[in-house]
């Protein structure tokens with residue numbers, strides 16, 4: 001196929017089509033119309049244009065063998081995907097770095113973060129609670145990616161039945177229409193199911209995330225929290241959170257501070273008051289060193305929780 005010849009043929013078929021569609025009996029009008037649409041500068045045709053886009057670079061043979069993930073793509077990744085995997089991996093105690101990927105359409109930007117998060121969830125599959133939050137500006141984007149996430153989990157025997165993901169975007173109250181289980185092409189969409197049993201991966205938007213932090217629980221559920229979700233890249237409590245989020249983060253930070261200073265392996269009074277409104281109970285906590293979790297609970301009400309990923313945070317006193 002000769003591109004320039006094709007461009008010429010497309011132009012002429014289109015002119016013929018327009019001439020046949022808009023027929024004028026008056027020859028003068030007909031000619032004026034023809035001259036109007038084919039005018040080299042003011043007419044409807046521009047180009048042909050040539051695109052000099054280069055293909056995305058694939059990671060070299062030996063590079064793709066060196067993907068630092070156990071849950072990894074079966075295809076050889078692009079160079080930029082491998083770079084993203086190296087920055088985002090949690091393999092061998094590597095701390096993921098803040099990463100911005102800007103490449104063209106269909107260059108596999110989703111895979112850049114999808115495999116590192118699936119690997120992270122796989123490594124921590126035994127631990128309850130939300131491990132990853134994926135934020136989307138548009139519900140349509142979240143819905144599209146939910147399907148890809150469902151397929152990635154379903155098609156990997158190490159993940160299928162072990163890793164859950166939920167779509168929390170302001171729909172999904174109706175049990176009949178919104179799935180409450182993982183499937184081949186869908187993730188959990190039922191809002192009640194998501195709140196009652198938080199998935200490993202949560203796909204949501206800013207508004208719903210804000211709403212989720214204030215979700216009024218009927219009975220106080222066990223509050224399973226990854227302290228990193230409340231922090232910015234410098235390890236400080238993220239300034240952009242709403243008031244209830246910041247209050248919760250400060251409360252958890254105080255629990256980490258006091259409990260790691262004492263290092264007790266059984267429930268001990270750590271000199272903090274319960275943050276439930278109207279409750280004057282004391283908070284007891286224990287540090288589980290083998291699992292790196294801190295379990296805490298109130299003496300007077302049923303407020304209780306578990307904190308993970310506190311090691312190395314600003315409030316960790318365990319090495320002091």
Ligand SMILES: [Zn+2]
Nearest residue numbers: 274279298301
């Ligand atoms: Zn209490």
